[in-house]
Amino acid sequence: MKGVIRPPSSGKVQVKVLAIGITQQVFNRIAEGHPTTSSEKLPFDPTVDGVVQDETTGNIYYTHLFQIPRTFDPIKVAALSGPWLLSWGMLLTCAKRKVLIIGATTCGGRAAAQVARWVGAAEIIGVSDDEAALATVRELTNRVDLSKPEQFTDIKGVNYVLDFIGGKAGSKVIGQINNGRLLCELFYMPAWGPRAGEPFVMDATMIIAKRIRIVDPALTMWRLITPENREKLRFGLHLLAMLRDMPYEVVAKPLSEIESVWDEEDFKTGKKMLVLVPSKKIEVEEKPASSRVGGLFAVGCAAPPVQPFTQVTGMSWIPPAIAANRL
Numbered sequence: 001m002k003g004v005i006r007p008p009s010s011g012k013v014q015v016k017v018l019a020i021g022i023t024q025q026v027f028n029r030i031a032e033g034h035p036t037t038s039s040e041k042l043p044f045d046p047t048v049d050g051v052v053q054d055e056t057t058g059n060i061y062y063t064h065l066f067q068i069p070r071t072f073d074p075i076k077v078a079a080l081s082g083p084w085l086l087s088w089g090m091l092l093t094c095a096k097r098k099v100l101i102i103g104a105t106t107c108g109g110r111a112a113a114q115v116a117r118w119v120g121a122a123e124i125i126g127v128s129d130d131e132a133a134l135a136t137v138r139e140l141t142n143r144v145d146l147s148k149p150e151q152f153t154d155i156k157g158v159n160y161v162l163d164f165i166g167g168k169a170g171s172k173v174i175g176q177i178n179n180g181r182l183l184c185e186l187f188y189m190p191a192w193g194p195r196a197g198e199p200f201v202m203d204a205t206m207i208i209a210k211r212i213r214i215v216d217p218a219l220t221m222w223r224l225i226t227p228e229n230r231e232k233l234r235f236g237l238h239l240l241a242m243l244r245d246m247p248y249e250v251v252a253k254p255l256s257e258i259e260s261v262w263d264e265e266d267f268k269t270g271k272k273m274l275v276l277v278p279s280k281k282i283e284v285e286e287k288p289a290s291s292r293v294g295g296l297f298a299v300g301c302a303a304p305p306v307q308p309f310t311q312v313t314g315m316s317w318i319p320p321a322i323a324a325n326r327l
Helices: 024-030 074-091 107-119 149-154 169-174 204-209 217-224 227-241 255-261
Strands: 015-022 049-054 060-062 066-068 098-102 123-128 142-145 158-163 186-190 212-214 249-254 272-277
Touching: 015 024, 015 074, 049 074, 060 074, 066 227, 074 107, 074 158, 074 217, 074 227, 074 249, 074 272, 098 107, 098 169, 107 123, 107 158, 142 149, 158 169, 169 186, 186 217, 204 212, 217 227, 249 255, 255 272
Parallel strands: 098 123, 098 158, 123 142, 158 186, 186 212, 249 272
Antiparallel strands: 015 049, 015 272, 049 060, 060 066
């Protein structure tokens, strides 16, 4: 039985969904392992990142109706925007500083390593309990096995820690790094990884002693969509859209198959990104034909035809490391 969609009321826009990214945050919300849903009652909307189209004008929008060029691949934007923009908002000031990524082999961790490299971090340290997968994160300058705590004691001068595992991992790592005389604050962002539902404990004495500043990931994303940061969001989306090497594997599935793919381990542990598209194929104007495979949007390695990032029109803000073509 088909429902009837009423015309939008005055001041509202009717859109059709092109792609929705199912991030780790969404899985955590569904499993009630996220603070925003641990006490909520169903139904609630767990989605975070998506791409929609105005049926009247044909314009394409990212979440919060932020307009993006029609040349952008909806699947690519939906799949990358959550993890990529989260790290983009957190690491904009990390140039020439040390970044440590807990869970560097997850989708969020791989995106963070890529962002840190683009922005110009002095050192990018990846932490994971999967050494083989850790070796595939090319942007890292140093790799540490999570199961070998003795390796952490030699790590000093870290400015940023992004935690894409959750649970006790963050406290365990932070408690062993930056020993000795402290020359900087340590920004720590718990990004709600696969173990986010586990109890998280960080000793207050350690927070003071190591000068830890805990950063809310939701607030980091919210700041990007505020008027004063719109140029930073716009630039981040342009960088995201022109990536030639995807940081992780993206699997696009029609909504009709959601029950058969929802419990796949690679999606729930953050190793791959699930993107849901309409069960009925939707054509988007000005989409390059090469980006479609088998009737579904497909994320390939070729970048969409956007201008080089040093020549993006209308950009009044560009990170110094990128503007100088250092990377």
